[in-house]
Amino acid sequence: MTEERIITILQQIVGEDRATADDAEMIAYSRDQHYMFNKPMIPxxxxxxxxxxxxxxxxxxANRHRIPIVPLAQGVNIRGLCIPTEGGIILDMRNMNQIKEINLEMMxxxxxxxxxVGQLVAACRKLGVRPAIPGSPATVSAFANYMLRGVYHSNPLDGIDHVLCMEIMLPTGETIKTGSSAITTSYGPYCRWFGPDLTGLFQGVPGAFGIIVEMTVKLYDFPEESRFLGYGFDTWEKATEFAMEVQRRVIPNLMWLIDWLALTVVSGMFKRKDIMEKSTKASMPHCTVPVLIEGEKDLVDFKLNRLKQILEKVPPDRQPLTDIDTAIQQPESGGTGQGMSSEEFLGGRNVAGMLKMGYYFALAFFHPLKTGPELxxxxxxxxxxxxxxxDIVSFVSTPTATGANNWSGQCTYSEGELFVDQTEPGMMDKLRKFSTQSIQKILDAKLIYSWFRPYAQVLEITLDRAxxxxxxxxxxxxxxxxxxIMNPGKFL
Ligand SMILES: Cc1cc2nc3c(=O)[nH]c(=O)nc-3n(C[C@H](O)[C@H](O)[C@H](O)COP(=O)(O)OP(=O)(O)OC[C@H]3O[C@@H](n4cnc5c(N)ncnc54)[C@H](O)[C@@H]3O)c2cc1C
Incomplete structure (x- = not known):
């Protein structure tokens, strides 16, 4: 069938103004921030x-005529996940943005x-509840994020699995439902399934198994009490020793190990030229460990008491930033006076700080906390x-909480990061080599469990080892x- 015929049929399905084959419009879909790792391609x-x-x-x-099809929820994602590697149809679902139900009884x-994410947070907040909030910009699709099992830096204690039920259209023509929504006479889409976990089968798969068209996700309560504390350490090893104790005994809602450079960049504390000064590095702890403890007041007091015992055993090297909100807002207490709240810092909305540094490259993975210094x-x-x-190779860890939803022991999410000026001649070649060699070495060293997402750069080499x-x-x-036909070249 000719391209003209196909676009005519597509326009008949969705309406003339909702389907295009015009290069001027389609070019916007051809590349993302990682274009140097994923070749641009116009759909x-x-x-x-x-x-x-x-x-x-x-x-x-698409299936009848073997046309590749790439689902796109918000298209913010990076690393080429929505780039039409083999051409075909971009299925842009940004107009399908209804919150069909918020059920406070079922949460x-x-x-x-x-x-x-922003839309879901705002709607939930009006009703006094919250969804799991990823550390990404608020413009990303909550749906795609939960499907991909994001990381929820504002409260890793929530875990990574927030999906209960899904409705999925398969290229072969079936529409299936997962979880309790599979049974036509069930009470509703509020529970997992009694048999194999079909929901899990479609998670972590970047559009390569089918198109998920509806999803029911978990909601959470706001805590009664919240304390956000921070400590500075001169070595990553000592910070790790401290964090391992906190992770196991305090079970914080959130903890970071963040190196001096990433902290200055993420928090927007300094100007670019000042960050590069050696004196800036000297003024910062090598590793800062913010700890968030939330819950009922009695539980928070109990955990603070445990934290105090750990601080006596593994004392920080730098005066603790006793309360990060205050510290960041008041320069005299070690902060910047930039008025950044913990919500902004942890909500991940402050990408301006990262962008100020130019290109932000990160390799993200899960590993035991103790292997952090070696990594x-x-x-x-x-x-x-x-x-x-x-000094400009940076590292950030978010240890998860022992025993929390999907986590065990010392499981930790980390990123190795580089903030570089991508316009420098030869920089992108250097970065590509850095990426490939890091992936190889990390896998060879047997220090991680797995990667954060099935990105093209890591996938092939990892599947070969599977x-x-x-x-x-x-x-x-x-x-x-x-x-x-489903997002070919992205997953398998
Ligand atoms: C600066 C920055 C910081 C970030 N930090 C974090 C973080 O801290 N934590 C975190 O979890 N994430 C983080 N992310 C990633 C972000 O959460 C993802 O971009 C988001 O989860 C999905 O993005 P999106 O809504 O644009 O999805 P898209 O880019 O539209 O889609 C992502 C993938 O899912 C597939 N897909 C989309 N919709 C469907 C569907 N309906 N059915 C089947 N497949 C589908 C697409 O084909 C694609 O492969 C960050 C991203 C940026 C840019």
Whole structure:
């Protein structure tokens, strides 16, 4: 079938102004912030459905004619996840942004793909509840984030699994429901399924198994009491020793290990030129450890008491920032006077600080907290081998909470980071080498569990190490998407 015929059919499905094959419009979908790692590619068509019926027809057309189809929820995601590597249809679902239900009895929200984090937070807040809030800009799709199992820096104690039920359209024509919504006569989409976890099967898969069209997610209460404290350490090893105790005994809602550079960048504390001054580094603790403790007042007091005991055992090297909100707002107490609250710092909305530094490169993964110092050293070594100053190789960890939803022991989310000026000649080549070598070395050293997301840069090399499991995943993909039309080149 000709391209003209296909765009005509697409326009018949969604309306003339919601489907285009015009290069001038489609070019916006051809690249993202990681264009140097993921080759830009213009799609053949962009379609903006407004309901499930339209999606079903588009999917059926794509499957019949073997046209690749790339679901896009908000398109903020980085690392090429929505770049049409093999051309085809971009299915832009930003107009499907209804919150269908907020159920305070069940503590759930049922949402469409285009619902943004900001939109969901605002709607929940009016009713006195909150969703899990990722550390991303508030413009990203909450739906895509929960589907991809994000990280929730504002409260890792919530865990990473917030999805109860999904409705999914498969390229083969079936529409399936997961969790309790699968049973037509069930009470509702408020619970997991009694058999295999089909919801989990479709999580962490960047649009490669089907199009998820509706999702019911968990909501949470606001705490009665909240304390946000911070401590400074001169070595990563000592900060780790402290954090391991806190992680196991205090079970904080949130803890970070953040190196001096990342703290200055994320918090927007200094100007770019000042960050590069050696005196700035000297004025900062090598590793700052903010700790958030929330809950009922009695529980918070109990945890603060445990924290006090740990502080006696592993005393910080720098005077604690007794209360990070105060410290950041008042220069005389060690802060910047920039008026940044912990909410801004932890809500991840302050990307301006990162952008001020130019390009933000990060490799993100899960590992036991104790391997952090070795991992940080690998990043610095690889950085130095590739011509980067050791001081601008940065590291951030968010240890998760023992026993919390999906976490065990010392499981920790971390990022090795570089803040560079991408306009410098040769910089992107250096960065690509840094990325490839870091991935290899980290895997060879057996220090991590897995990567944060199935990004193209890490996927192939990791699947090669997954043996029979990797092969099984490929078989599964073939079963679900026999014509390989779902976001090809991104997952399997
Ligand atoms: C500066 C910055 C900081 C960030 N920090 C964090 C953080 O701290 N924690 C965190 O969790 N995330 C973080 N992120 C990532 C962010 O959360 C993701 O971008 C978000 O989860 C999804 O982005 P999106 O809404 O733009 O999805 P999209 O880019 O639209 O989609 C993401 C992937 O999901 C697929 N997809 C989308 N919708 C569907 C659907 N309906 N069915 C099937 N597949 C679909 C797409 O094909 C794509 O592969 C950060 C991103 C940025 C830019």
């Amino acid at each position: 053949n068509y962009v379609v903006k459905p407004i309901n499930k019926g339209q999606i079903k027809q588009i999917l059926s057309l 759930t929200a049922t949402i469409e793909p285009g619902v943004s 940080f050293k690998i990043f610095k070594d690889v950085g130095e081998d590739n011509g980067f100053d050791r 043996g029979a499991t990797g092969l099984f995943l490929r078989k599964l993909k073939n079963l679900i998407d026999p014509n390989n």
